[in-house]
Amino acid sequence: MGRTVGIDLGTTNSLVAWWNLATGQPECIAGPEGSSLCPSVVSLDADGTIVVGEAARRRLLTQPERTIYSVKRLMGRGIEDVQDELKLFPFRVDAESKQVIRVRLGERVYTPPEISALILRELKGWAENFFGETVDRAVITVPAYFNDAQRQATRDAGRLAGLEVLRLVNEPTAAALAYGLHKSQRGLVAVYDLGGGTFDISVLKLISTGEGDIYQVLSTNGDTHLGGDDIDNAMLAVAREEIRARHGAGLDAHPEAVQELRKALVTAKHTLSAEDRTAVRVALPAAAGGAVYAHEWTRTELERLLEPIVARTMGPVKQALADAHQKPQAMEEVVMVGGATRTPLVRGRVEEYFGRVPHTELNPDEVVALGAAVQANILESGVSNMLLLDVTPLSLGIETMGGVVAQIIPRNSTIPASAQDAFTTGVDNQTGIVIHVLQGERELASDCRSLARFTLRVPPMPAGAARIEVKFLIDASGILQVQARDLRTGELRSVEVQPSYGLNDAEIERMLEESIEFAEQDFAARQVIEARNEAESILAATEKGMAGEAGRSLDAGERAGIGAAVAALREAMGGEDYKMIRGRIDELNHATANLAEAMMNQVLHATVEGKKLSEV
């Protein structure tokens, strides 16, 4: 069994964290470029190579049509849900898209869970490099306001990345876990989480009991299509309009230039959190006038664009407080999560509303991943003095006569939660009862989110004679399970639930078959490459040492021993067994112990000789 990690699969950036037993604290794991932030960007080269993270982000400028970002916005959604956002994305959605969106990257077509799986696999790789061990289980965070389809898509992505998803945890709840650990605070806490693409608000009660601390979510609300991305898009729209007005030609035919402009504006947005004004200069392509976009952005200008976005967050905030039967002043702490909460305007508005200075001492980018690592540790260790009681964000209902929804599990119910209902036939010899499950707060089925439809099979009987009891259960990850029982015979019936927006089991199996092999190969291949690299450097050092004075100081027997170890290592390097390579490296290290010492002495000698005593 491998390691377990916590992963924040974000719209803009993703992170992986682990529980450090030695320090008793969660810690983020940095990638090869030294940062713990992995841009949630995936790029596909013409030769089929997949690039993820910072390197892929750079390709947004050079190969926008082969690069995808913000894929989280497409998770668990149908093509008709995302028409507005697709206008803003440079990548193309495949014409074949039906219930599951398919994105075209160069020659290949991917579903959003597959793209997310590539990001997860990248983070898994970071963690495996860090531990030197396989990582096969994870706690992954999702926006609290994600519906069932979006959660399932995230869980599918985990599976496709070769990870057993122990639990999906709501992002604001994860933040509260990390925060509570940090402050050991008790009482009512509001978490305001404005991320790259989603907004969540959660109200929690932190309780001390004899067994430990309980983090009980009282209510949650949000908007899965509201975030920092929207600010970028608003800035971009203003800038493009200005370019069109000033230079006559727009940037419609120049996706690269648009990405360049977007990048410059995002930088300006970040700068404006600290400064009052910042100059943006972007050279425009010759075909678009060849001029330069030069504009001094002011904080006032940015805030004018930001204001409606902040205003949109207040509706969910009020609803969450109402559902928790609380007033804003009752919150003892307000925790800020997500990069967008660095903006002074957002902080100001939140402070104004709650009448309290929000907490910003935790890094808003890292806090969710850290919380995921806390939960991973709770689940992994089995014994814990922390317990998380989360809620389902949306009411669950079933369609009844006339397209009206009968609510069976209300929103903000603590999960796991369940409800049962008995169904019967309406006409003689009816052999199936169709059940339509929905999520949402509206009264008509057509206004709610369709989760699944399934048919209960019954033997032909007079109308009303069949009695099937259906149990709807929302598990601790917020995902629906359905069980049916024939009340006449008492036997359980399996229910084939076809998700309305999502991949079915067969599709996942097929994708898994394609990807699992990769996963195993990936880890082994990376280990071989690393072992080879290490072998190269030790071989180079040995060669250098042997050729020098230190080498000549060794006796013939020792020189022969080193020669044999070098030959053995070279032989192992030709193969694919990284354990053997590592073993031979150890042997060579052992054989060259005297050589290394002699070399060290020499270096030390040379250094001392060349310097005054006080400098040594």
Next chain:
Amino acid sequence: MSATNTETTAMCWSCGAPAGGEHFCAKCGRIQPLPRGTDHFHFFGLPRKLWIAMDDLETRFHRLSWKLHPDNFVRAGAEERDLSLERGSQLNDAYRVLRDPVARVEYLLAIEGMRKEGATKQQAPPELLEEVFELNESLDELRSSREGNQHGAEMTALRRRLEEAAHGFEARLAEVDEQLMAAAKVWDATVDSGDAAAGRAALTRMNEILNRRSYIRNLVRGVNEELAK
């Protein structure tokens, strides 16, 4: 903490000892399946009474959460994982219902066979018929004057009249809640005394009150929605 169930025939699925419908087997400590029909009061080890001390209920909820939450069973076998999901979800369902005074009464009526679970029969209280009639007239007037784009004094007066009516019905709602409380006390007393006939009468009365309550509540909600437009 125990769910003292009368069903004592159940055997522990793991060690075969009598488990008696408890959350855990007394002998081997394994989590037990939920006997069919275990009601929410039983689950919490509470009598079937409507007066419940909220802080005691919350303490019981937290204590059981520590034991039954699926988090504790992530590393257990599939059987125990399923059982913790089953018991853990009933724990949450039971707490959700019992902590809400009205939902608690509805639930009691359902398990006592007085009412289909989740069914709400709205009953127009006869003494309110005249007021309801007037209210509906005012609502119609408001809608038609809105369609006719009428503004000014007439509209304001109409709105004020509706607001007053809504306030009046809200006061009625408070009265109904008091009646419900009184009937609940009668029920609790019959649980102690064992007077089955008086118990049925209390249940019937609560059922009527609830029907009236949901009628008035919908009325108030309808008016408020119309006023908010």
